[in-house]
Every structure is written in structure tokens, then in C-alpha cells.
Amino acid sequence: MTVASPAFPTLPAIRAARHRLGDRVETTSVRRLRDHALDPRLPTGSALWLKEELFQRTGSFKPRGALTVIMSLTPEQLARGVTGVSAGNHAISLAYSARELGSTAKVVMPRTANPYRIAMCTELGAEVVLVENVHEAFETARAIERDEGRTFVHPYEGPLTALGTATVGLEFIEQTRANGVELDAVVVAAGGGGLTGGVACAVKLLAPAAQLFVVEPEGADTMHRSFAAGTPQGIDKVRTIADSLGAPRCEPYSFALNQAYVDDVVLVSDDAIRDAMRLLYRSAKLVTEPAGAASLAAVVGPLRDRLAGQQVGVVVCGGNVDAASFCRYLALDE
Template sequence: MMNRVTDPSTLPMFDDISAASSRIADGIFHTPCFEAPALSERCDCTVFTKDEHLQRTGSFKERGARNALLILSNDAKQRGAVAASAGNHALALAHHGRELGIPITVCMPIHAPLVKQRRCELLGAKVLRCGEHILEARQTADDLAQKDGLSYINGFDDPAVIAGQGTIGLEVMAQVPRLDAVVVPVGGGGLLAGMALAIKTQQPEVQLIGVEPVRASSLHAARQSGAPISSDMQATLADGLAVPKVGDLAFQLIQKHVDHVVQVDEEAIAMSIFRLAEDTKAVVEGAGATGLAALLDGQLPELQGKRVVVPLCGGNIDPGMLGRVMDLGLVHDGRLVRFHAFIGDRPGGLSQLTNVIAEQGASVQQITHDRAFGITDFASVLVECTVETRDAAHRDEVLQALAKNGIETRVLEAIRPKAVPPGIGR
């Protein structure tokens, strides 16, 4: 059985990944890895998406969780396992713990999404709400592991977990011939480390590239300092990657096998979610879309014309957040515009405005009057309009038509805050 102590001597090997592949085969989905033609055109390379968001609990975390549970001794299985997580690792352990008859305790920060707390409970896990953030929840989990003899399973820096995640690399090599590169999201580093070990062992010529959010860049900090260090986190759309310190074991494997690491901003992540939904009909969370974000954002020009795999590693996005992202994507493409219009405060003024918009083939999504604020001309009224258009050129045609009809407009731009609130991820 693999030693569970986090120590350099317990670095997983390629054989551990091969063994994990056989061990977990009957409990996880062998997910598809198809070319995405629309994304290929946008990125100027042949893009294949490895659809790990289609696992039962919506993420790749099931592979590592199941492998780690299966290698426990019989006594350890009876006592149960514990983890600190606010998201996908917790769901994966809860699901596979129930399937394997292993009691699972999950320590979640008190502000963890209620829907995920409830899902873990429905899957049979004991959920403890403890601490303001994941580091405090981890302390509680460590205490329980010592006091009750539970097996603590780290979500990204356990050798069995890394080996389990590495099975994705084995599948990718079998599914995509003539592979040139794999672009992988990075949080704690377990997925990148496992895939890099698997692929570089068999196909060392394949490029392995990590991608992390600018607002949660613990791997960047570790590479600069030469070792994992705690780094500040800010709230990010890719909350599943907001890990304050990259894993020690994962970092060693990344340093050995990964070619380079890039960072992406929040808008790039949001547009990646949007493009996936529109172009491939895949609903993917921020963390799962971060790898593709680097390609869409033009950060990897060396991959032009190459065959590139991007793991879509999670699909557990809040519906409200998905709606916001879709609107942002429409605004970015010029397909949704909001503007102030100044019309005469008389019968027919509003009708003239909407008629001009309709004549241009655009659709009014929302409209509001404002007689009290923003205007001191008592012969006019300010109207705020949100209008759907075909594209940026069509948007401009609508605004020009309004101007020709004597209706002054002022387009409202997105407001980007100078600072963002701090946040500690899962």
C-alpha cells in the first residue's frame, strides 16, 4: 500500500498511475476527448476538450478520491476518512465513500456554498462547518484525524490522489494521436502534477503547460521562491483554484515535468466559460475553463497549428454566476448593449425610441424611465435601455440610427473595481 505520509520519498511514480487506472476503472467515467472545431478556429490550433466535468459529481476529483479510498487498509476503511474542502473534493469523497461503504467526514468553511454542503450530506457524508476559510477547516480535519484515527485525504497533495488524477493523462494519450501539448488549470497542483508525470513518462516531447488565475497564483509564487510558500488569495471566478499554497509533492513533479506556467485574468476566464457554453454546449465552472482561457487570450502563440488537449476539469458553477458570465460574454461580443437615451417627455417619445430600435432588427431586453436623477431639463426624460443585437457592427448601426432620429445616447461601460475582496479558496 502506498505510504500516505506527505514526504519526498512518497512521490508517485508512473507505475502508481497505471495501477490507479485499473483500480478505479469500474467507478469513474472514461470521459470523451473530442475536437472542438469552433474553439480550434478561435485559438488557431486543433483543440480537444477532455470532458471531466461529466463525472458523476461534476469534476475530475473523483479519480484521486476513489484511488485514495481504495488503497486504505481494511481497518482504515472501517474508521473512515476526513478531508477539508468547500467544493469538488468534498463531493467526490462523499460519493465514492458511499459507494465503497467508507464513512466520510468533510470539514467545510462556514461560508462554503450551501448547495454543496447539502449535496455532501445527501451523499451520506458527515459535514462539519468550521472556520472562516479552508485553512481553519484543515486544522479541524487534522485534529479529527488524530483524535478519531481517521485517514486524512488531501485534495491535491496526497500521492494516491496525484496518481488518480494522472489517469487522465493515460486516457488523453490513448484518445488523441500525435499530441503536441496539454494545457492544464492549476490550483493545488495535483492535476497538473499527475498528468505531467503520466504524459512526460510516455511522450516526453509533449508540452505540459499550467494555467492559473492572476488572483490565485500560488504556483507562480512557489516557482519564484523555489519552494511552495503561502501566498495571498483574492476572490476569483476560478474559486476551485484558489489554494493559498501549492502542494509540496505536486510542486516537485511540476518542477521536473512541466514546461511553463502562465496566468490569466478574470475576464479571460469568464470569456472561456462563455465560449465553451456557446461553441461546445458545455457548462463549465471557472476553474474548469481556466486552461482554455490561456489559449483564447492569445497567451500561447507557440501552439499555433498544434494539436492541443485542454481538460475541462469541473462543471459545478452556480446558475446565478453562469447567468452573469453569459451576459458579460454578450457584452464583450457587442451583442448586448446598455445605454442612456434622452427623449422628449411627451406622448410618443418612448414609442419613437423603441420603433427606431425595432426598425434596425434589434430587441429591447429592458427599459426604465428616470425623471428624478441625472437630468435637469424638464422637457426631457432619461431612459436606460438594454438592447440585444447581432454583433458589434449591428450595435453601432442601432446607435447611429438613434442619433439620426435626434435621440442622444450614452453607452454604459462595465465598471472594473480598483480592488477586490480577499478570498481563500477550497
Template sequence: MMIGLTLDEIIAAKAEVQANLIETPVLPLTSARWDGVLPDCAGVTVKLELFQQTGSFKARGALLGIQRLNAAQRAAGVVAASGGNHALGVSWAAKAAGVDALITMPRATDPARIAGCEALGATVTLHDDMAAAFAAMNDAADAGRALMHPFEAAHMILGAATCGHEYAMQAPQIDTYVIPIGGGGMISGMACAIKQVNPDAQVIGVEPFGADSMSQSFAAGEPVRIEKVATIADSLGAPLAMPLTYGVARANVERIVQIADREMLAAMDIYQQNLRITAEPACAASLAAVLGPLKDDLAGRQVGIIACGSNISLTRYAELMEGL
């Protein structure tokens, strides 16, 4: 279950890919622009992972996974299902390795993300929704392509763990981390690494109300599938939790809070006004949680949030912000 993923394994994985990745910066939110915005706590720091290769943390695990393919897998090509960030990460890593990539995406995907994958040489097929995209991914894997699952894979957890380790080393004062949850790959990997660097640190997950498969899984004591995904945060819109990521998250995450789409929109606007960052909804989820359901729970805490990625067209951003 990888619950026992060791610090040595995480450090080795980071060494394996670091030449091709960016050590993304951390920023204490201490400027006057944040006065009266942040909750009453000892401090808030953000890791700007949106500056990673392809614009999100997904590049870490995708690169690790493709670098570890054997010769036969490389020759067969890879397949991934994604609404954007993972698709771009796999497309980029595959191009770098000279591996053919097939990406299955929902028809509603932001056209800029589709174009980004195609510009990197990937073949993109469009499907009715994410469930159909996942089904097409599995069919292609059954036909021989190497599966690059967006979250339920050891290399994706390990890739996210390199981000968690990096963050914990960059900002050792942080004692409370607030991390978004989609399928659970990011929070499981980051939390596993963070807990080994600082066992006393608290890790809190964040899910949209309309995509709360991990919250429901924690409550049920096992991975569950939700009936419907309904959130503007397409990068957090996993329809189910799965055993690997659920197990690692359950072992390392203290609690999960939920946020409304409107809270993400408000946080997106704050990032734009204060940092001039054009954040997609998932990118703003940590900040939304700190300003919303967690605002009264952080007194005296050194809080770490993550801007996990942002691949959004200005057209889509403007459409979303009309709802604020």
C-alpha cells in the same frame, strides 16, 4: 517525492478503479462554431472530464485513496477539506465503500455543492474560509479520521495520472497540454503520465492571478504560501503549494501562465455558446489560457485542453456571468 512515478504504476492504478469510473470523451474543436475563436494552431482538443463521476477529475484520486484504506482507517472514517469538487468526490467514494465521511467547507461554498455532499451521506461542517476549513480537517485527522487531502497525497496525484494517461492515449497527436493548477494535484499527476507516454510533449500550467501559489513556488525554487486568495475560481484557490505536488510538477511542467477572472468568464461564455456546457471558472481555465496569454505561442501546435469539472449551480453561474 513520487517524481519517479512509473507508467506501470499509473496503468495499475487505472485498472484498480476503472470499473467505477468513466473514460471521459475527447472532442476536437473543429466545428464551424469555433471559427475565428481559437488561436492559429494545428488544432485544439478538449477532454471533457466534467462528465466524470461526481462531475470532476477529483473522483479518480478520491476513489483510489478510499479503496486503499485499511480496515482500521475505514472504521475511523475519513475527512476532507474542499470548496466543492474534491468534497463531492470523497463523499461519493466514501458512500460506495461504506465509509463515514466528514467534509469541512468554507461558508461561502455554493449551496448546491453542500447539498450534493449531504445527499451522498457525508457530514458537512462550515467554516469562515478555506484556511479554517483546512484547520478543521487537520484537527479531525489528528483525532483519528483518515486524511483525504485535496491535493497533497500520493493517491490524488496517481488518480490525476490516470486522467493524463487516458488523454494521451486517446489523442496521441497532442504535443502541448494546457492544464489548470489549484493545489497542483491534477497537473502533477497528468504531467507525470503524459511525459512518460510522450517525452517530447510540452505541459503548461494555468493559474488565476489571484491564486498563483505554484507560479510563485516555481520562481522561488520551493513551495510557498501566498498571503491572500482572490479569484472567482474557488476550485483553483489553494493558498499554498506543498512539497509533494510541487516536486512532481516542477519535474514535469515547462511553464505556468496566469489568467484574469474576466478571461475565465469569457471562456465560460464561449463554452456555453459553443458546446452548451455550463462551466465553472476552473473548468474554463485551460480555454481561457489558450485564448489569452498563450494565443501567440501555439502556431503549428496540436493543443490539448481539459474541462476538468463543473459543479456549479445555475444561481451561482448567473451571478458570476453578471460580471462579464
């Protein structure tokens, strides 16, 4: 593990960020998941703890980072508004954050984005621009930034974004300790590395002995490729049902943060994600989007033997899925 850069979040800074966010974000629930139907699938002798970020404002962890960034803007920047790129959750969080802080949002989304998420953006007051793919989306957002003077808020890159997402890890460790539990491992899904880097940093600062595992879909494996290469890498196309985890490339700051604090990156298939969605629905009564189930897919899949006998924390990162899509995912391969 590399030595942390001074630019990485510190524990006092993470605590201050959480205080500043205040009640604009929820301190989401943590609970141990107990269910006889799930027990045979879990690592032998383990206990599973869920950090339920799907109950966050806007249905995912994303407002933590977006608000942290937008709260740093000057009054003049707030007046000009913000822009960003997203398949859904970041766009929704930008719309929410801009409204909360008296600004406006113009978000760029691929045409393949779920109509449910597009509708959530417009309901929160954002202007939505649809483009063909995520690569074009970044180009369009940069043009909006240049032509309209809006501040570009990256979906996962940068120190302020990581500072915001680190509050998830801070809460998770403090909440499980309040239950008399020391987590041995935390598992969290990556959609570019902003969440995983922030969570990993906070967890390691508070509980250095805990292992931190990052999970990616096989069809959007930018962090896995980057770890293998030792430098930030990209992919030509996102090929997964977990579109919230569909980052086209890894960026320098989030990659460095993950490289400093993450123990390993594992991959899961779309079939494994669908199976984990069913497990969460059956055992936790949670309706998750595919991204929200990816971490559990890794716990009952590639990490199962490695997590035997441990207290395992899983971040359920989001639940923005429409009813028809959710039912379709659960029905497949039944």
C-alpha cells in the same frame, strides 16, 4: 527539467491504478472542438481537443485521486472514516468515494462555499462542517483526524493522489492517439498541483515531446509563485471566482512533481475565465464551473502565440456550478 524521483508515478503504476479504479470512474470523453465562432480566437493553425472531466462521477476529476487514496486504507481505517478540506469538488468526491467503499466522510468547507456544492455533499451522505476560511478548514480537519481517528485525505498533495490524477493524462494521450493525433501541448488548470502534476507526469511518460502548461487564476497563484521562488509558496487569501483552484499553498510533493514535468505556469484573470466559460457554452455546449474554463482562457490568452500550428489538449476539469451562478458569470460584461 529535473530528473524524476523514484517516488513519482511510473507508467505501469498509472495503468494499474486506472485498472483498479474500474467503473467507479468514467473514461471521460475526448473530442475535437470545431466551431466557426471559436476559430478566430484560437491559436493560428491549431486544433483544440477537450478532455471532458466535467462528465466524471461527481462532476469533476476529483474522485480519481480520492478513490486511489481511500482504496489503500485498511478495513479499520475505513470503519473510522475519512475527512478533508474543500471548497466543493474534493468534498463531493470524498463523500462519493466513502460511500462507494463502505466508509463515511466528514468534510470541512469554508462558509463561502457554494450552497449547491454543500448540498451535493450531504446528498452523498457526508457530514459537512462549515468554517470561516480555507486556513481554518485545514486546522479543523486535522482536529477531526486527531479526535475521531478519521484519515485525512488531502485535496491535492501526495503520491497516491497524483497516481489517481495521472490517469487523466493517460486516458487523454491514448484517446487522442486513437484518433490519429499526437498532442503537441496539454493545458491544465492548477488548484494546488495534484491534477497538474499527475497529468504532466503521465503525458511526459507517454509523449515526452509534448509541452505541459499549467494555468492559475491571478488571485490564486501558488504554483506560479512557487516556480518563481524554486520552493513551495503560499498566499494569504484566495481572490478568484474559480474557487476550485483556490489552494492556500503549494505542498512539497506536488510541487516537486510539477517542477519535474511542467514546462511553464501562466496566469489568467477572472474576466478571461468568464469569457472562456462563454466560449465553451457557445462552441462546445458545455456548462462549466469557472475552474473548468481556465485552461481555455489561457489557450486564447497568454498561450495563444506559443500554441500556433499545434495539436492542443485542454482538460475541462469540472462543471459543478448552480444555474443561477452560471448565468450570472455569463451575463457579466456582456
